[in-house]
Amino acid sequence: MTEMESIPNSRATSAHVARLDRTLKDLQKKVKEQEEALKKLRAAGKPIQEQPDSNKDIQLLQISKIKSTFDALTPVEPYAPLPDSPLPSLLALRTTHSTTNEAKSALVITKNDLSHVEDLLRKETADLEDGRLVENALQTRISALETAIEKHVQKPKAQVAKDMMRGLKNKKARYDMGTVMLVKSFNEFIDDHLAVMLAAEELGGPVVGELLDIDEANLEAGFNAQGKARKPKDPLSEVGRQKRIDEIWKPQPERERRAQEPWNETTAAAAEMREVTEQLLNNLVEADGGMNGGYVELDRESAAARFLVRSRVAQFHPKDARRLRLIDFGKDLVS
Structure with missing residues (x-):
């Protein structure tokens, strides 16, 4: 901004300040006049009787005085600022500022309400969609049952029984194939992934x-106290290795030894995993779902048993850690 441009701005500012000063003085003058008039009224008048008098004549006189006072004040023009006063602009600015703040607050509240309504709408829409899916499934099921009932009604009882037996046999065949x-x-899964990791933990x-990347070389060399694989220096003799295998796992039966060679750590761990799983399944079936049955007596706490417990497939007995059973997923978990 050049010097010539700053001179008019300075003059406009000075004039505005002067108008503000005159307006302030004028308002102060009016306030003093009103205060003086109020003092005179209080000094000359009697105390205002707020409640109307019970006497009808006195009450009528009170109303007449109030009317006379209003009639005397009606012709008096209210105070208005001078034409060049900045007071109207200031009042308008204050009103605008107050309205803007109220609008901002209302906008924030409206946004929160809108977000809540949108969340509720999404939830209700999802519930409605779920309800429609359930309705369609129920209608389909009802239609299938009605069709089956019509077919059964039209057939002799012996034929219905044969059809039901045939259906049960087909389901059993499908379940057997799935098993x-x-x-x-x-x-x-045991042979390709799990057995070598079970052997390493043992x-x-x-x-x-x-x-995950454990091989037979790591199993042969063994692991140190920190659980890290040792570097193979002198290979373990076959006799010593078989002795170690027999000490940790059971010795392989002779018929299995002839059918499956060699009997190493991985195959021993896989055989133990299969044996424990088979015992658990058989005991659970024999227990007929009883909460106190289905337990298997373990010779030791093996890596296979710990893996089943960590996988939430089996659980130890709450009072005997040498007893293990499968979790019945249809009932509450026993702690």
Whole structure:
């Protein structure tokens, strides 16, 4: 800004300040006049009687005085600021500022309410969709049942019984096939992934799942006190290795030894895992779902048992850590 441009701005500011000063003095003058008039009224008048008098004549006189006072004040023009006074602008600015703040506060409240309503709408929409899906499923099921009932009504009882037996046999065949596939997948998982990690944990290595790239060389060399694989220096003799295997796991039966060679740590861990799982399944079936049955007596706390417990598949007896049972997922978990 140049010097010539700053001179008019300075003059405008000075004039505005002068108008503000005159307006302030004028308002102070009016306030003093009103205060003086109020003092005179208080000094000359009697105390105001707020409640109307019980006497009708005195009450009528009071009303007449009030009316006379209003009639005397009605012709008096109210105070208005001078034409060049900045007071109207200041009042308008104050009103605008107050309205803007109120609008901002209302906007924040409205946004919060809108967010809450949108969340509620999304929840209600999801519930409505779930309800429609359930309704469609129920209608489909009802239609299927009605169709089955019509077919059964039209057939003799002997034919209905044969159809039901045929359906049960087909379901059993499907379940048997599914069981075979599950057992096959389970055995493959043990042989390909789990057995070597179980053997490593038994030999003092990391817990199952902490180290995935474990091989037979690590099992042969063993692990140190920190659970890290030792560097193979002198290979362990076959006799010593078989002795170590027999000490940790059970010795392999002769018929299995002939059918499966060699009997190393991985195959021993896989065999133990299968044996423990089979015992757990058989005991659970024999226990018929009883909460106090289905336990297997363990010879020792093996890596296989610990893995099943960590996987939330099995649980130890609350008072005997040598007894293990499968968790019945249809009932509450026993602590």
